[in-house]
Amino acid sequence: MDFLDIRWDMWGVIWNYRELFIRGIGITVSLTLISYVLGLVLGLFVGMGKLSKKKWLYYPSKYYVDFFRGTPLLVQILLIHTAVIPGIFGQSLGYFTSGVIALSLNSAAYNAEIIRAGIQSIEKGQMEAARSLGMTTVIAMKNIILPQAFRRMVPPLGNELIALLKDSSLLMVIAANDILFAGKVVAGATLRFWEPYIMVAILYLCLTFVLGKLISYVEKRFSNSYIPMQRRNVFSLRRS
Amino acid sequence: MKKTGRFLLLGVLLVSLSVVLFGCGTKDSGSSTDVGEGENEGVRKLIVGTDATYAPMESMDEKGNIVGIDIDIVNAIAEAAGFEIEFKNIGWEPLFPAVDNSEVHFAVSSITITEERQKSYDFTDPYFSANQLILVPEDSSVESFAELKDKRVAVQINTTGHIVTKGLLGDTSSKIVAAETMPLAISEMINGNADAAVGDNAVIIDYKANNPKVQVKTIEDASFEKEYYGLMVKKGNTEVLELLNKGIQIIKDNGKLKEITGFDLE
Numbered sequence: 254m255d256f257l258d259i260r261w262d263m264w265g266v267i268w269n270y271r272e273l274f275i276r277g278i279g280i281t282v283s284l285t286l287i288s289y290v291l292g293l294v295l296g297l298f299v300g301m302g303k304l305s306k307k308k309w310l311y312y313p314s315k316y317y318v319d320f321f322r323g324t325p326l327l328v329q330i331l332l333i334h335t336a337v338i339p340g341i342f343g344q345s346l347g348y349f350t351s352g353v354i355a356l357s358l359n360s361a362a363y364n365a366e367i368i369r370a371g372i373q374s375i376e377k378g379q380m381e382a383a384r385s386l387g388m389t390t391v392i393a394m395k396n397i398i399l400p401q402a403f404r405r406m407v408p409p410l411g412n413e414l415i416a417l418l419k420d421s422s423l424l425m426v427i428a429a430n431d432i433l434f435a436g437k438v439v440a441g442a443t444l445r446f447w448e449p450y451i452m453v454a455i456l457y458l459c460l461t462f463v464l465g466k467l468i469s470y471v472e473k474r475f476s477n478s479y480i481p482m483q484r485r486n487v488f489s490l491r492r493s
Numbered sequence: 494m495k496k497t498g499r500f501l502l503l504g505v506l507l508v509s510l511s512v513v514l515f516g517c518g519t520k521d522s523g524s525s526t527d528v529g530e531g532e533n534e535g536v537r538k539l540i541v542g543t544d545a546t547y548a549p550m551e552s553m554d555e556k557g558n559i560v561g562i563d564i565d566i567v568n569a570i571a572e573a574a575g576f577e578i579e580f581k582n583i584g585w586e587p588l589f590p591a592v593d594n595s596e597v598h599f600a601v602s603s604i605t606i607t608e609e610r611q612k613s614y615d616f617t618d619p620y621f622s623a624n625q626l627i628l629v630p631e632d633s634s635v636e637s638f639a640e641l642k643d644k645r646v647a648v649q650i651n652t653t654g655h656i657v658t659k660g661l662l663g664d665t666s667s668k669i670v671a672a673e674t675m676p677l678a679i680s681e682m683i684n685g686n687a688d689a690a691v692g693d694n695a696v697i698i699d700y701k702a703n704n705p706k707v708q709v710k711t712i713e714d715a716s717f718e719k720e721y722y723g724l725m726v727k728k729g730n731t732e733v734l735e736l737l738n739k740g741i742q743i744i745k746d747n748g749k750l751k752e753i754t755g756f757d758l759e
Contacts, residue, residue: 272665335680344685348670428650428672428681437586438671441651444589444613 263448266439273435278456281431284349285418288356292417293410295357296364303369314365321362327423330355334427348429352421360417364410371406372398404475411468415461422457432456538577539733541567542597544585546674549699550603553582562695563601565753566620566744567724573749574740585651589614592727599726599733603693605653606723615728617737619721620750622758624713625654626694628682628701631708635689638714645670647678647687653720654678654691676700683707 267274302314321329334351345351375398383393422433436453440446543563545553551561559580571578583591583600591597592614605623606616629635635644642661648654650671658669670687672678675696682690690697697711724741726733744750751757 270665276665276667335677335684339684345681347686426673426677428647428670428677430667434650434671437650440586441655442609444610446586446590 259447259451260445263443263445264452266443266445267448267452270435270439273430273438274432274452274456276430277432277435278460280349280429281418281421281457282460284352284356284421284424284429284431285414288353288360288421289414289417291353291357292360292364292413295361297368299361299365300368300372303365304372318362318365321359322366326355326359326420327426329359330423330427333358348424348427351427352424352429355424356417356421359420360413363413363416367406367409367413368402371402371409374405375402407468407472407475411465411472414468415464418460418464419457536575536577537736538579539571539598540596541578541580542583542588542591542600542602543580544588544602545582546585547603547696550693550695551601562753563603563621563722566750567601569744569749569753570620570724570737570740572740573743573747574736576736592725595727598730599724599737601724603695603722604725605720607653610725613728614725615730615734616723616725617734618741619723619758620741621722621754622756623693623695623720623722625657625691625717625720626697627712627714628679628690628692628697628709629688629712630682631710633688633710636712638691638712638716641689641691644668644688645686647672647681647690649673649675649678649692652692654693657717658691683709 299314299317302310303318305311305314330351333355334345334348338351338354339345379397379401380390380393383397384390388396421429421431424431425433425437428434432453436449439449439452443449543551543559545551545559545561547561549561550563551559554560559582564580567578567580581597583597585602588597588600588602592600603621603623604610604616606619610616625638627635627638627641635641638657638661641658645668646658646662647670648658650673652675655669655671659666662668670678670681672681675692678687678692679690679697679700681687701707701709701711724737726737741750745758
């Protein structure tokens, strides 16, 4: 294993930089969580917009998704941080603001598609039944369609959370002091690359592991009471 | 049926296009990739690694050629010492492992000779002297480096500018804005995210010359130590080191180095 050139005393060096790594974890986690919540809210609106029959709602939503899903996140980050925000506010608002904006806008595009697909996966009959019981479309959506659709959205939305955490590392180009930044500083100061980047990988792995656990907990919570309608009725339907 | 046919045609087109492109690509680079010994017919060919994002020292022109002051100097050295060279754009961080793995014979990239770096690599005699320069908005009241103590300072990550700023503000200070490249660091300052940018004089002067409309001024500070750039070789590779040192000595003596950089190297 000649290529695996790890110097064990380097872990001590990394320990000296622990303050940077700890701050990096804090920044990576807070960036991810804030962007995720914002992306979820915005994604819900955009996703509904894509389902709308009104053209003025449908087309902006469609182009929004096309743009943010069709261009690289790295380009969006650079565009927002170095051009859009200074253009609007006259000055930069710091990497954190730019980071949250870029990540949540990008994430919203993916969430919108997840939400749209989730809602469309609910059988048409559900809405028709609710409507014939006298519910308005909005109430039927809120009480009948969304609760069912949400169960199906949980796994892909969980994926999106983990992807977002990893994508936040791209913010290093605008000097975000996240986990990758801490690793890069150690690598630059010591000219050693194995240990600092292994450390970075381990930290991201720990975070995604915790998030993965969280997601599967949420998934279980939502699926406990859920028995698919078709499966429950399959025998009674056949017998009748 | 008709639809399937159209998709099939599209697929065939795409595949053949990529085959053609890939074929051309490998033909172009195939001859140059074997670094190995690099010796043919007496004239030795050395592969040089660089990070071509550091104008005016090394950058890429419109045609993708690597150009700059460093590149001119290496060309002059090669001519003087009698060897051929080929430049490879590798990037700053991968440059160090590339030298270690003998992927390149030596590296030129405005690499400052520091004690820390000398522990892992060998450096030639200095061929360029540089010092740090502070760039601030024109209406800034800052007059010296020490005044940046409680300000936000933009630097390029892991460069000397980053190191001296860490010395002033502390190793883990969150007031250091460490951007990926020097142009990004300067734009942080211009966008108001930092009060000053610190970097190599050549780069900052070049930026000012290329952006006359931007309202900035430079500040020199005597507290910055002079730094020297060297060509970097793998630790213990005395053969290439001596060859390069011979070339540097020749272009120093015959005035070629001064012709390129515009100043004498003491």
